[in-house]
Amino acid sequence: MEFSVKILGNSGALPAFGRHPTAQVVNHDDRLFLVDCGEGTQMRCDDFKVKKGRIHHIFISHLHGDHFFGLLGLITSYQLLQRVHPLHIYGPPKLWDIIDLQLSPWGIPPCYELVFHPTQADAPMLLYEDALLTVETIPLNHKIACTGFLFKEKPKERNMRKDQIEKYGIHFTDIPAIKKGGDFKTSDGRIIPNRELTLDPMPPRSYAFCSDTAYNEAMVEQLKGVNLLYHEATFTQEFEERAKKTFHSTAQQAALMAQKVQAQRLLLGHFSAKYPVLDPILKEAKVVFERSSLALEGEVFGVE
């Protein structure tokens, strides 16, 4: 089952050196979730062949412009494209006032339903749930209220062993209960324990999106064992003071966080306009956490 992240924009507050403001598309089982929507996101969708019409949920981390100035353009395009599906937007409460103000000159509501879900940045909060996946907020430490988003697969059912179905003559109506962990009773009354009938499922996978934030110990517990951690790395250690003042992180701090939460892999992003090339950022992170990568635009990273 696909679980991946496509990077549409990886720049910090100022777009620079061909880099664009933050936006990502999370694909889980062919369902698309947009995470942040910096200026020009809809054009980036076209550049990287993301089908905009398949996005039904948009998550906005905070109200600095580099994370949501693309939202109104996208909302307007959906109107022109005669969108039918409801669009769910998750973000700080004031985001709705901004959307409402900008849509008010139309005089008519959009042709599709806009559903707004306000987020709070003080404690983790469940935002979305379906049969396979949950999305919750991650409270971050930024200059204004800001949340990351944690995409977590639900535990999967156990895998039925085909050879045992034949061996014990198991009827297909008994299989759902066995996949949920139940034992099986044969026609002559023997109990066959579940461990003989099934194999362990793949462990559930998770993706954490953390932008923008200063180094934030408070989120360690929530992110323990995350498969893929996206963490902003606006600066290198050379600008540690600047990072502190602006509530951003250095590459070293992002790598420390990946180490602390025992992530499988770290993705670095939200690069400052100070860096024409990004090698120093990657190099600094790798000293602390070897499995680090730059979140380069257009690239797709599997959650594994």
Ligand SMILES: [Zn+2]
């Ligand atoms: Zn930012």
Ligand SMILES: [Zn+2]
């Ligand atoms: Zn910010």
